[in-house]
Amino acid sequence: MTPTLEWFKSSYSSNEGPECVEVAVSQAHASVHVRDSKDTSGPQLALTPKAWAAFLSGFCE
Incomplete structure (x- = not known):
């Protein structure tokens, strides 16, 4: 069974743009999803x- 991903909005995102x-x-697959x-x-x-x-x-330089 694949665990459900818990999504969160990036701090670089805005509601207006x-x-x-x-x-x-995903800890199980050692991956970051976008x-x-x-x-x-x-x-x-x-x-x-x-x-x-x-x-x-x-982005963070």
């Missing part, structure tokens, strides 16, 4: 924790 990103962490909060049944990205950290480093 087009940037609406949600993130969920999706568009306006299209929750749409495509998702699944990244390794290392790839996620590299992605975030581009």
Whole structure:
């Protein structure tokens, strides 16, 4: 049985703009999932924790 992901809105997202990103962490699969909060049944990205950290480093410099 696959555990349900618990999604949360990114702190970089706003309710007024087009940037609406949600993130969920899967401990079971050691992955970070990303999706568009306006299209929750749409495509998702699944990244390794290392790839996620590299992605975030581009925003947090």
